[in-house]
Amino acid sequence: MKKFFATLTMTIIPLATNAQDGKYHVISDTTQSITSNIQSLADVDVVMRIEKTKLNGNVMVTRIVGSPLSNAGTAADALARVPGLFRRNGEIEVIGKGAPIYYINGRKVTDLTELQRLSSQEIKEVEVINTPGAQYDAQVNAVVRIKTVKRLGEGISGSIDARNNYGLAYGNNRLNTTAALSYRHKAIELFGGATFYNESLQAYKNKFHQTTIATQQIDQDGKSNMTQHYKGINYHLGADWQVAENHSIGFKVERNDNLHGRTDYYMNSEVIANNETLIDKLYSNTHTLANGVDSWAANTYYAGKIGKLEISWNNDYYHTQEQNEAVTHEQALSGNREVNTQGISKNKLFASKVTFSYPTKQGKLQAGAEVDVVDRNNTYTIDQQQITDDRSKVNENTYALFAEYNTMLPFGMLNLGLRFEHVDFDYKSIIDASQNIARHQNHIYPTLSFATQIKEWQASVSYGVKTRRPNYRDLRSNVEYNNRYTLSTGNPKLKNEVNHQAAINMRWRMISILLNYQNQQNGIYDWTHPYGEDGTVLFSWINLDKPIHSAGIFVNLTNTWGKWTPSYTIAEQKQWLKFDLNDPRANNQLRTVTYNKPMFIFNANNAWKFPSKKGVGACQLELNSEFLSGFHWGNAEITNCYWNLMCAIQKSWFENDALSVRLVLNDIFQTAHHDARIDLGNYIMTQTHINGVNRSIYDPQTITLSVRYKFNHVKSRYRGTGAGHDIKSRM
Numbered sequence: 001m002k003k004f005f006a007t008l009t010m011t012i013i014p015l016a017t018n019a020q021d022g023k024y025h026v027i028s029d030t031t032q033s034i035t036s037n038i039q040s041l042a043d044v045d046v047v048m049r050i051e052k053t054k055l056n057g058n059v060m061v062t063r064i065v066g067s068p069l070s071n072a073g074t075a076a077d078a079l080a081r082v083p084g085l086f087r088r089n090g091e092i093e094v095i096g097k098g099a100p101i102y103y104i105n106g107r108k109v110t111d112l113t114e115l116q117r118l119s120s121q122e123i124k125e126v127e128v129i130n131t132p133g134a135q136y137d138a139q140v141n142a143v144v145r146i147k148t149v150k151r152l153g154e155g156i157s158g159s160i161d162a163r164n165n166y167g168l169a170y171g172n173n174r175l176n177t178t179a180a181l182s183y184r185h186k187a188i189e190l191f192g193g194a195t196f197y198n199e200s201l202q203a204y205k206n207k208f209h210q211t212t213i214a215t216q217q218i219d220q221d222g223k224s225n226m227t228q229h230y231k232g233i234n235y236h237l238g239a240d241w242q243v244a245e246n247h248s249i250g251f252k253v254e255r256n257d258n259l260h261g262r263t264d265y266y267m268n269s270e271v272i273a274n275n276e277t278l279i280d281k282l283y284s285n286t287h288t289l290a291n292g293v294d295s296w297a298a299n300t301y302y303a304g305k306i307g308k309l310e311i312s313w314n315n316d317y318y319h320t321q322e323q324n325e326a327v328t329h330e331q332a333l334s335g336n337r338e339v340n341t342q343g344i345s346k347n348k349l350f351a352s353k354v355t356f357s358y359p360t361k362q363g364k365l366q367a368g369a370e371v372d373v374v375d376r377n378n379t380y381t382i383d384q385q386q387i388t389d390d391r392s393k394v395n396e397n398t399y400a401l402f403a404e405y406n407t408m409l410p411f412g413m414l415n416l417g418l419r420f421e422h423v424d425f426d427y428k429s430i431i432d433a434s435q436n437i438a439r440h441q442n443h444i445y446p447t448l449s450f451a452t453q454i455k456e457w458q459a460s461v462s463y464g465v466k467t468r469r470p471n472y473r474d475l476r477s478n479v480e481y482n483n484r485y486t487l488s489t490g491n492p493k494l495k496n497e498v499n500h501q502a503a504i505n506m507r508w509r510m511i512s513i514l515l516n517y518q519n520q521q522n523g524i525y526d527w528t529h530p531y532g533e534d535g536t537v538l539f540s541w542i543n544l545d546k547p548i549h550s551a552g553i554f555v556n557l558t559n560t561w562g563k564w565t566p567s568y569t570i571a572e573q574k575q576w577l578k579f580d581l582n583d584p585r586a587n588n589q590l591r592t593v594t595y596n597k598p599m600f601i602f603n604a605n606n607a608w609k610f611p612s613k614k615g616v617g618a619c620q621l622e623l624n625s626e627f628l629s630g631f632h633w634g635n636a637e638i639t640n641c642y643w644n645l646m647c648a649i650q651k652s653w654f655e656n657d658a659l660s661v662r663l664v665l666n667d668i669f670q671t672a673h674h675d676a677r678i679d680l681g682n683y684i685m686t687q688t689h690i691n692g693v694n695r696s697i698y699d700p701q702t703i704t705l706s707v708r709y710k711f712n713h714v715k716s717r718y719r720g721t722g723a724g725h726d727i728k729s730r731m
Contacts, residue, residue, distance in 0.1 A: 052558070053083050055458035055507045057413050058131055058449040060084045064123040065149055068565050068607035071120065071620040071650045073662050073706060074163075075146065078120035081567070081605065083512045083556050084128040084505075085144070094142035095514055095554055095571075097130050097501070103145045108299070108314075111254060113234060117161065117178045117195055119708055121657055124149045130503050130516075131449055131462035134402040134417030135355060135366060138445040138467045141501070154184045159710035167699025169670055171202030187242040194235035201228040204698045210537070210685040213584050218535030220485060222269025222282070226698075230290075232258040246305035254297040261290030267483065271535060279534075284330040284483050292323040310357040318349040330484060339481050344379045347472070363407035372398040376472050382481055390478025391430035398423050404447075412452030419445045427475060427492050435477040437492050443467065458507040468497035470524055474541045487531055488539040495522045495543045512556040520548040525635050528683040537683055548634070550575040554601075567605040574598035575632060581681025593679050599631030616655055622648040626672075636678045639686075644672035644700065659709050667701040 053062045062082045064070050072078040079085050079092045086093060092115075094100050102109035104118065127145040136143060158181040165174040180193030204226045212218045238252030264287050271280040296319040304311050321344075328339040355368035376394040404417040421443050429435040449462035476490035500519040506512070523544040531538040552573035559566065576596055583591040608621045628642040645668045652660040666672075674690040 053507065053512055055451065055453075055460055055505055056127075057451040058129065058415065058460040058462050058505065060128040060130070060505060060507075060512075061125055062128070063125045064120065065125070068609055068620060068622070069120060070123065071607075071609070071618070071652075071660075071662075073120055073648075073650075073664070073704075074116045075118040075120055075123060076115040078123060079115065079126065079144065082126050082128065084130065084514060084554075092144070094128060094130050094144070095516065095552070097142040097516075100128075100142035100144045101136075101140055103143070105146070105148055106303075107252070111234060111256065111297070113195065113197075116163075116176065117180070117193075118146075118148075119159070119161070119660075119710075121660065122148045130505070130514075131447060131464045131501065133366075133415065133447050134404045134419040134445070135368060137370070137400070138419055138421055138443065138465075139469060141466050141499070154186070155712060156181065156183050157710075157712040158182065159708065161706070161708045163704065163706040165702050165704040167201075167702050169701045170204050170699040172200075172204070172699035172702070173202075174199045189240045191239070192235070192237040194233060196231075196233050198231040199228070200230075201226065201698055203227060206687060206689040208685065208687045211683065212530055212535045212537055213682040214530040214533050214535075216533070217274050217585075218279075219272045219275065220269050220535060221272070222267055224268075225266045227264045228262065230258065230261045232256065232260075232293075248303045249301065251298070251300045254295075256295045258290055258293035261293060263288045263290075269485075271485070273535075280333045282330065282332045282484065284328055286326055286328040286483075288324055288326040290322070290324050292321060295320040308359055312353075312355045312357075314351075314353050316349070316351040318347070318351075320347045321345070328481070328483065332484065334484075337484070339382065339384055341380070341382045341481060343480075345473075346377045348375045349373070360405075360407075363405060365403070365405050367403040368401075370398075370400040370402070372396075374398075374472075378473075378476060380476075380478050380480060384481060387479050387481055387487070389431060390476060392435075392476060392478075393428045393430070394472050394475065395426045396423065412450055415447070415449045415451075417447035419447075421445070429477055429492075432477065435492055441496075456508055458505075460505045461503075462505075463500075463502045466499045466501060468499065468524060470494040470496075470541065474524070479538070482539075485534075485536050486539070487536065491541045494524060494541055497522050497524050497543075510557055510559050512554075512558075514554045515552070517551045518549070520550070523548055523634070527635075528680055530682060544635070546577060546579065548575055548577050563608050563610060565607045565609070567603075567607075569601065569603040569605075571601040572598055573601075573631070575634075577632070577635070579635075579681075581679075583681040591681055593681070595632040595635060595637070597630065597632040597637065599633070600629040602627045617651065617653045618657070619652075620648075620650045622646070624648075635680070636676055638674050639677050640673075640675040642672060642674060643669070645669060656710075658711065660707075662704075662706045664702075664704040666704070670701045672700040 052067050053060065055061070060083060062069075064078055069078045069081055072081060076092060084095055086095060092099070102112075102115070104114070109115070124147045127147070129143040129145070132140050132143045158179070161176075161178040163176045165172075167173065175198045176195060178193065178195040180191070182189060182191035205223065207223050209219065209221045212220075234254070234256045236252060236254040238250065240248065240250040242248045264285065267282070267284045269282045270278060271282065273279050296317070298317045300315045302311070302313045324343045326341045328341075330337050330339070349372065351370070351372045353368065353370040355366060357364060357366045359365075374394070374396040378390065378392050378394075380390040382389060399422045400419060402417070402419040404415065406413065406415050408414075423439070423441045423443075425437070425439040425441070427435070427437045445465045445467070447462075447464040449460060451458075451460035453459075470491075474490045475492045475494060477492050479487050479489045482488055498521045502517045504513075504515040506514075524541060525544055526539060527542040528537045528539055530536070550573065552571065554569065554571040556567065556569045558568075574596070577594070578596075579593045580590045581593055582589060585591075604625045606623045610619045610621075612618060624646045626642070626644040626646075630638050630640055632638075644666065646664065646666045647668065648662065648664040650660060650662040652658075675686070675688045676690050677686045678684070
């Protein structure tokens with residue numbers, strides 16, 4: 001229940017750009033020059049003022065190097081302030097599109113902690129694509145491509161990064177230490193690294209109140225408290241070999257081991273019937289151990305060119321295994337009980353993707369195919385007779401063909417794309433065969449974009465059809481025990497979500513403007529159902545029978561005066577959703593509920609950069625303010641205003657800023673939290689102090705000290721892009 005409301009919180013991070021004067025060459029990789037009298041999509045010499053943010057077709061490109069964002073800390077810190085991006089629930093999202101997939105120098109990022117290990121000082125520029133083309137899976141709503149600063153040289157290079165984040169309110173201490181090494185000699189590069197993390201949460205407290213209406217009204221009012229301790233290690237090893245001038249091969253292997261995982265969740269509550277009769281007092285303690293949690297990821301690639309034909313081939317293998325054991329001790333007026341549960345899940349994915357690109361007379365043609373094969377096994381056992389065990393198996397195979405064509409017209413650049421996907425889905429319950437489902441689906445997903453430039457105005461218009469498939473865990477059929485008044489299950493009959501998306505991007509000098517619209521059909525959302533007459537509720541998932549329309553406008557203004565770079569963002573996002581919900585208290589047993597409250601954003605971001613007199617060792621000061629009003633998001637409401645005031649100082653030493661120290665104080669006045677309310681007719685719940693969905697953001701009021709040292713740093717030439725990206729996120 002807590003986790004459900006946590007997914008609805010939103011943290012808006014300022015969007016920062018900068019501007020400098022100078023001249024440069026724009027090199028586009030979309031096609032090659034064909035004739036001297038036709039403007040090409042590539043190698044176009046453009047002499048203009050260098051802007052820190054510009055539009056390149058339908059791609060928003062932000063230069064990081066040389067701007068205050070280069071000193072933001074980690075790559076994740078910098079991305080949160082890039083125009084078009086913001087942070088929600090501790091994760092970076094593209095405005096109006098949700099979580100993106102990431103590439104670093106053409107290599108797919110499979111572990112998002114890599115964004116914490118990469119320093120913002122190593123980033124050259126960031127490209128944000130809010131309407132991905134047909135080459136990406138239909139579930140990919142947005143793409144972020146990171147290009148690092150090119151550094152020449154051979155031999156050994158590396159870096160050591162230590163970071164400690166301490167929560168002042170709840171004592172959420174997070175320590176991360178990363179070491180990375182690479183060796184380059186002529187055409188061969190070897191690289192590897194390891195990250196050790198140790199995270200502990202002393203206490204995370206909030207209040208909740210839920211009302212369930214069946215034959216009578218049952219209210220449960222309570223408090224919760226949670227402690228956690230997790231530690232583990234992530235390590236990777238890889239190689240890149242440029243066999244010939246136009247041919248490269250390589251591999252990368254990653255492994256993540258959870259060395260220790262423990263969560264203790266305490267809850268105190270009173271249960272009252274019809275606003276007057278105390279029927280129960282409940283105290284529960286759930287102790288959960290995460291054992292045998294590990295994951296493997298391997299990628300091999302080939303990137304080459306034969307004549308004018310470019311070829312990219314990626315193969316991915318991904319394996320995860322997780323085992324959780326939980327024991328719940330409950331004390332109540334209605335009787336004490338002990339509940340023991342165990343959950344085991346194993347996932348395997350093989351994915352292969354090949355892409356061919358060929359220049360034509362007027363542009364560039366791209367086509368390819370992708371295959372994803374998924375095998376998932378899930379086991380859940382419980383020692384309560386009223387709740388059944390579960391053993392289930394999911395097989396899902398996806399076959400895709402795609403084609404995309406870019407062409408330069410006299411008045412702009414046009415991009416057309418088409419993707420065909422065939423999906424075979426098979427869900428089998430070993431215990432209850434009546435839950436078995438087999439589906440075979442064929443879908444076509446078109447994309448369209450047009451970009452133009454008129455003097456200093458840059459603009460692009462895009463449209464695409466995307467989908468969202470439910471996570472495999474959300475398709476389970478068994479009922480799981482949270483406490484005696486809260487149960488949860490999945491829904492094997494969930495349909496895929498369908499999203500029609502349109503966006504307009506504009507850029508003029510210091511001003512960036514984004515307008516977006518989305519029509520969401522068969523939306524996948526949490527829902528509750530009464531489970532008996534004692535106030536127990538069952539959390540599940542449904543497809544909404546109502547479409548959700550949403551639209552938003554975001555305006556960012558940035559300039560630089562001397563050492564000061566201010567960046568201000570004003571935005572509004574609004575959705576339209578209306579329900580007739582079952583409520584026995586209403587005259588006709590139905591009550592109309594609307595979720596139309598808009599969200600208003602105002603962010604003020606300020607940075608002062610003070611270069612040293614000798615040009616070595618700069619200092620930067622930051623003062624940032626983030627404001628977010630209450631709003632409706634999906635089928636829930638954020639009832640309070642969110643405000644976060646943050647300050648930071650960073651100092652570097654030695655040549656190329658080899659040693660840097662950064663100190664950050666976040667949420668100075670402890671006002672960066674959310675209160676949430678959900679109204680589902682016969683079930684209403686409120687909850688206070690919602691911060692996030694993972695260990696990193698239980699405590700927004702933090703002080704962070706990070707130290708980074710790098711030596712002989714060179715740019716990786718690894719060109720693997722990966723495959724099966726969206727499926728990994730569903731496991």
